[in-house]
Amino acid sequence: MFEQTMTRLHELMIVLYAISILFYFIDFLNKNRKANMFAFWLLAIVWALQTIFLFLYMMRTGRFPVLTIFEGLYFYAWVLITLSLAINRVLRVDFTVFFTNILGFIIMAIHTFAPVQVESNAMAEQLVSELLLIHITMAILSYGAFSLSFVFSLLYLLQYKLLKEKKWGPRLWRISDLSKLEKGAYILNAAGVAMLLLGLILGLQWAVIKLPDFIWYDPKIIGSFILLIIYSVFLYLRVRKEVYGKNLALLNIGAFLVILINFLLASRLSSFHFWYS
Known part of the structure; x- marks a missing residue:
């Protein structure tokens, strides 16, 4: 049940992330501030969902999720989204946010659609x-x-x-x-x-x-x-x-x-x- 819920959550995040990048691209082409704001808040929702997933995963495994490639990619994507949100609000460097999110989306997609390796998770438990x-x-x-x-x-x-x-x-x-x-x-x-x-x-x-x-x-x-x-x-x-x-x-x-x-x-x-x- 937990795995199925997390899978649906990841699929929702991918969809929202893709829509966010689409609006960032509109802003990239036409300097549309409404599109920029809409993209920012969609990305903020993705970040919130990612953060919730991290906490749920930590509660379930009892450790910080970085010990497998599955976990490492996810944390990497979370770091990129966090940095892009901070840049958008603090530095206001719009194009940096756009390209950072393209990179983050690629990492997130690799993580979401890659098969979860049970053996890696079992090995990670032994290496805590x-x-x-x-x-x-x-x-x-x-x-x-x-x-x-x-x-x-x-x-x-x-x-x-x-x-x-x-x-x-x-x-x-x-x-x-x-x-x-x-x-x-x-x-x-x-x-x-x-x-x-x-x-x-x-x-x-x-x-x-x-x-x-x-x-x-x-x-x-x-x-x-x-x-x-x-x-x-x-x-x-x-x-x-x-x-x-x-x-x-x-x-x-x-x-x-x-x-x-x-x-x-x-x-x-x-x-x-x-x-x-």
């Missing part, structure tokens, strides 16, 4: 640990920060192209200025690197303690450290070398592709992160 929970939660939060930074860089390149081609118009002004987009990407990456570093430290500490057959050259571990190095290079170039502009935005977009590979592919090849498989 406060250290592990903090490690995974911080890693997913860092991915959320990097994802939003990716959106800022994507909009930076779009704005750069419009300015270079001298395509003036209302869409140009709504994207926000280049300096604001670049600064937003930098701040988010700085926060993401800090959370990822702490998450990796905690995760390695847990693995050394709990896993007798732990190997350091695991694909997931290597991918995570590569990711940390790439984003650290981004921060180094931005702070020490004072590199700005298009090249830095391209590096940020490339780094996000590494995130997708690490999150979706390396986890399945990993013997260390076997509860994600």
Whole structure:
């Protein structure tokens, strides 16, 4: 009964999410404030339903839901929606909200229509640990920060192209200025690197303690450290070398592709992160 209710709840969220993105797209094309507000409140309903589901799931399982790929994708989508709602109300960067929600919708759809693996949930029950929970939660939060930074860089390149081609118009002004987009990407990456570093430290500490057959050259571990190095290079170039502009935005977009590979592919090849498989 619980599973059936949750399935219907997810289907309702997908429908509402799709309608919300549709209205954001109308606002994207025509600067329609009514469509923007309607999209925002629909998204707020989706967020509320997601939050209710998280609490119900936690009450049912007795733990924070991040230990399987099924749970991790859902929490990732929740983080993206939360960030997009905050941006919409605080920063008023409309196009950032639109593209963030497209990304969030893709993650949510993958989660909703992927088969639930009972074995993964059973394995997760055996791996419950406060250290592990903090490690995974911080890693997913860092991915959320990097994802939003990716959106800022994507909009930076779009704005750069419009300015270079001298395509003036209302869409140009709504994207926000280049300096604001670049600064937003930098701040988010700085926060993401800090959370990822702490998450990796905690995760390695847990693995050394709990896993007798732990190997350091695991694909997931290597991918995570590569990711940390790439984003650290981004921060180094931005702070020490004072590199700005298009090249830095391209590096940020490339780094996000590494995130997708690490999150979706390396986890399945990993013997260390076997509860994600």
